[in-house]
Amino acid sequence: MAVIADPHHLRFSKVRLRHALLRALLMPMCSWSELANPSQGYSLVLAVPVKLRELLPANLRFLARQDRVHLEKLYIVLDQPASRELRTFADDMTRRFPELPMQFLHFNHLQTLVLDAIGWGWAYGWLSWCLGLAACQSRYMMIHDLDLLTLTPDFLEKRYRKMRDENLQYLGMEHFIWNGVNLQDRVMPSNQLMVETSFIRQQFQPIDLFSRIVPHRGRWVHFDLTQHMQTCCGKADVLPFAFMDMVHPAQMISHYTALLTKKLPALCAQFAAADPVLPFAC
Incomplete structure (x- = not known):
């Protein structure tokens, strides 16, 4: 937090430079057009690292029990180009869960090359969600985590109804406090965030959903994925989750990516300041 608070700190300058370079690399990776006539339902986008694809059936099993x-659509985004092996996997998922309206999307070769070079879980998540938003034809879309298992049958529909009935552009589960963001900012984390697709694609470009380090209300703030756009325009609210709504092994995918890229010790140190329990899990 001290690094964010002091814009003259050398480490702060390095972080800003790194984010600027990341944004320059990622900007050409995805684009979308406005959605003029969306259908009135909602879709889900689910980012799936190919090396963790065997976890997908557990998630789908719980989604199949939902009302x-x-x-309208479940977009499953795989972080590798289409191949015979991955097509076989997609066919198997469709056969096992015919009740779910799945559509599989893939990174192309250039996207895979760039994202693998970056090797950061947040970048994979950003591109996967943006590819889902670009393909989405429904009015609303929810970002659904691979390691989140929905328990109560009305978890999805309850959130959809609140978005529709209150004409919201963003609906989250809680407000976010981290890296200079406080409760007064009223921004929400990306996990299970529901957005109005047509609004997002009209007001923003994909890179606007990436994390940003910017001055905000007289201080420097590091906004995580999808957060900066929440401060720009649109109506937002929170629908808190109950203890029995879901099971979510937090940070599982992020830790896995960090482990593969040998960044896990640094990631654990980053979270230790906020959660002293986490290093023991690492």
Whole structure:
């Protein structure tokens, strides 16, 4: 937090430079057009690292138990180009869960090359969610985590109804406090964030959803994925989750990516300041 608070700190300058370079690399990776006539339901986008694809059936099994009256599409984004092996995997998932309206999307070769070179879980997540938003034809879309298992049957529909009935552009589960962001900023984390697709694609470009380090209300703030756009325009609210709504092994995917890229010790140190329990899990 001290690094964020002091814009003259050398480490702060390095972090800002690194983010500027990342944004320059990622900007050409995805684009979208405005969505003029969306259908009135909602879709989910689920980012799936190919090396963790065997976890997907567990998530789908719980989604299949949900009340899905207004669910139009489940976009499953794999972080590698399409191949015979991955097509076989997609066919198997479709056969095992025919009740789910799945559509598989893939990184192309250039996206895979750039994202693998970056080797950061947040960048994989950003591109996966943006590819889902670019493909989405429904009015609303929710970012659904691979390691989040929905328990109560109305978890999805309850959030959809609140978005629709209150004409919201963003709906999250809680407010975010981290890296200079405080409760007064009223921004929400990306996990299970539901957005109005047509609004997002009209007001923003994909790179606007990436993390940003910017001055905000007289201080420097490091906004995580999807957070900066929440401060720009649109109506937002929170629908808190109950203890029995879901099971979510937090940071599982992020830690896995960091482990593969040998960044896990640094990641654990980053979270230790906020959660002293985490280093023991690492």
